[in-house]
Amino acid sequence: MKTIKALVFDVFGTVVDWRGSIIREVQAAWPQVDAPAFADAWRAGYVPAMDRARRGEIAWTHIDGLHRVILDEIRPRFGLADLREAEIDHLNRVWHRLDPWPDAVSGLQRLKAKHVIATLSNGNVALLVDMAKHAGLPWDCVLSAELFQHYKPDPEVYQGAARLLGVARDELLMVAAHPGDLVAAQRAGLRTAYVPRPLERGEGGTLEPVGDAVFDLTAADFNALAAQLGA
């Protein structure tokens, strides 16, 4: 791995615990809501919504906009039909306030000392910037699908990241908890590091299967990844 010049990170699930963060915030505000089911329903709408944008069935919409459409769809089922607009908007921005996995900040700080570290997320720039301030994520650069008007796993996102960072594709390491993201990065010419997050879907939740995919690195967390990269 001597030629790695920069690392790009998937964010939702890889860096931050979206499910636990949403559950905590919803439970605190509305104790009567089934918060785990609510978080899962919200997230379940995410890939289909992006896929509609990827196929061109809807105009380009950033994640804040997609999250809001899904939220308005599911609110009535969870007893949240009657929120005021300011409450809905605040809830929609819970994605800007997600908490990091326990190793994320210390691991990123180690990695940053040796490499360029950047996001490469389907989250929009404003969301990622707010989240970094909330969670103390020390990014050198915030890269987003929004900059390319393509969502992962479209190759334009991975290739665009290498172009903007001024590195060859095989000098760029994609770090993610999701094999599908990594396989798409690999097809686009990037190197890959798999960091599974067994608690992403909660205790006893299922992980996306790795299948016959083979990655350059596999690490238990970001500190282990830093150690493997000599950082």
Added chain:
Amino acid sequence: MKTIKALVFDVFGTVVDWRGSIIREVQAAWPQVDAPAFADAWRAGYVPAMDRARRGEIAWTHIDGLHRVILDEIRPRFGLADLREAEIDHLNRVWHRLDPWPDAVSGLQRLKAKHVIATLSNGNVALLVDMAKHAGLPWDCVLSAELFQHYKPDPEVYQGAARLLGVARDELLMVAAHPGDLVAAQRAGLRTAYVPRPLERGEGGTLEPVGDAVFDLTAADFNALAAQLGA
């Protein structure tokens, strides 16, 4: 200024001392070269080159590419015709290694504690990321003309920054040492802070005239700006 949500900064001359940095590096490597004249000649080619791109006379080229074209034009006049390719490339990247003004890092740290702070530079993303690591500039986000395929002072750059940061244009404060940059930001709907850098062109160098422009804030340096913003 209660409504300011984010600050974007011009970089060359406003945050970093491009002229002094280039002079120091050239003097160290080639003592026989007239380093101040070399730095001025290199910079003098910059606006005309960008303007050719802005008028569509040449295809979009990032600043590293424009700097290289200008460098190759002026090298022979300064006794640098016979450099090896690796030396030329390294010299061209001196713009990635510029040193900050003495107040820049501490002022940005203060401002960052209260606001989102981002670059808004004609420099390309890779250049700005390298420079931030070199100089310790604590950006929340690296925004560049490259993301919009428009150079300042085109309005697309200022308006695009507000869009990506998720703020209204009049919630975004443009900070620059150059009145022309600020006037263009103002026309695009942004608020403005003028931070003159009397030494940008060296001792006794001339400043770009302010004319009849009026800015929201004027500050002697970034710490003074932080104080004015209550940061």
